[in-house]
Amino acid sequence: MxxxxxxxxxxxxxxxxxxxxxxxxxxxxxxxxxxxxxxxxxxxxxxxxxxxxxxxxxxxxxxxxxxxxxxxxxxxxxxxxxxxxxxxxxxxxxxxxxxxxxxxxxxxxxxxxxxxxxxxxxxxxxxxxxAPVSDVAVTAEGVPAASRAEAVSLRSHFIADPGSMDAAVAAVGPTNGVPKKVYRLLQTPAAGTAGLYQPSTGAVVIVPGSSGYLVLRTSGRSVISTNLxxxxxxxxxxxxxxxxxxxxxxxxxxxxxxxxxxxxxxxxxxxxxxxxxxxxxx
The missing domain is CATH 1.10.4030 (Triger factor/SurA peptide-binding fold)
Structure with a gap:
């Protein structure tokens, strides 16, 4: 904060x-x-x-x-x-x-x-x-969840046991999972509501998907100075x-x-x- x-x-x-x-x-x-x-x-x-x-x-x-x-x-x-x-x-x-x-x-x-x-x-x-602003780029991957309740449960589990998220990502694979992707604050500002762009790398967040929700973990973060x-x-x-x-x-x-x-x-x-x-x- x-x-x-x-x-x-x-x-x-x-x-x-x-x-x-x-x-x-x-x-x-x-x-x-x-x-x-x-x-x-x-x-x-x-x-x-x-x-x-x-x-x-x-x-x-x-x-x-x-x-x-x-x-x-x-x-x-x-x-x-x-x-x-x-x-x-x-x-x-x-x-x-x-x-x-x-x-x-x-x-x-x-x-x-x-x-x-x-x-x-x-x-x-x-x-x-x-005007100069700070855009944020984060790299994230994760797994899908059918409901918000399931996503919250998965997130809590992954935070308590980070290794279990690695296993879950590997289990669903790139086809059914959420492969690594770069999200930009200026391009996808709505994801900010989930905390995707917060300063802590390794954060586990819940983002609405096209159907259901995505439980994502950030693995990289950079701040890009740009003009808005x-x-x-x-x-x-x-x-x-x-x-x-x-x-x-x-x-x-x-x-x-x-x-x-x-x-x-x-x-x-x-x-x-x-x-x-x-x-x-x-």
Whole structure:
């Protein structure tokens, strides 16, 4: 986790710290509960609830970092810009539930809209050559799992007994397994949610696959300095992609924000700027 100053441990009460302020467990769990009531028709599993909680914290921390970035760049989001964006999302054919795209309850629509407009403004303020960011390339291989529950069980087993993962990969073979492949943060930003790009090489993570899930172990990691240009954003599809790639523009501000996440919820990944699963695999 990335921290400056104080941090929080695995105690009840505080979910995370950012900019010197503590946000309670109750606040995060309330938002997750409302999201569940609005969008989930069955009782969520522990795995699903954990992912909902991480989404709430990720958005809130990024929201704070966006405020820092706007202030540093002297950018002010006007009411007129927000009104224009609101008109777009309420137009016929538009997605009626914008917060759902980033895992938030409907009551967060104003915040989601603000941050989408803010990220767009930060992108438009970039020079044509772009801004320097850190892309991450990881090499990973693994095995498939039919369900998330199976993937969590396999991950826990592989972490406890690393040799068993070698055996499992060999047993399924390259045809039925997941052969070594290089994943890039800028090309596959959604995998950042699983913690694929976190600093620790050898991490075992769970990534959604075309059918079921993939349990992957990273065997190599490199950081590539590159420039993120306005043109790179023109090909992004969906709000979550804008938030995940746009988050890289916020990296210069995370060190001073004193980000600390209660390990009950996961770990703060400074590469993809989001909360990722901890050792429990949830």
């Amino acid at each position: 990335t921290t400056t100053g104080c941090s929080i441990g695995n105690e009840a009460g505080s979910a995370y710290l950012v900019d010197g302020g503590s946000v309670s467990d109750a606040s995060v769990q309330h938002d997750s509960s409302v999201f569940t009531q609005e969008n989930v028709t069955t009782t969520p599993t522990d795995v699903e609830t954990a992912s909902f909680n991480r989404a709430q914290i990720t958005f809130a921390v990024r929201h704070a970092l966006i405020a820092k970035a706007l202030a540093a760049k002297g950018i002010v989001i006007t009411d007129a810009e927000l009104a224009a964006a609101q008109a777009q999302v309420t137009a016929p054919g538009a997605d009626p539930n914008l917060p759902l795209q980033v895992g938030l309850p409907k009551a967060k629509e104003a915040d989601v809209l603000h941050d989408a407009v803010a990220l767009d403004a930060l992108v438009k303020a970039l020079p044509a050559a772009g 240009t306005p043109a790179a954003f023109s090909s992004l599809a969906g709000l979550s992609s804008l938030f995940n790639v746009g988050a890289l523009l916020l990296a210069p501000y995370q060190g001073a924000a004193g980000i600390s996440v209660n390990p009950r919820y996961g770990l703060w990944d400074p590469a993809s700027l989001q909360v990722v699963p901890g050792n429990d695999g949830l």
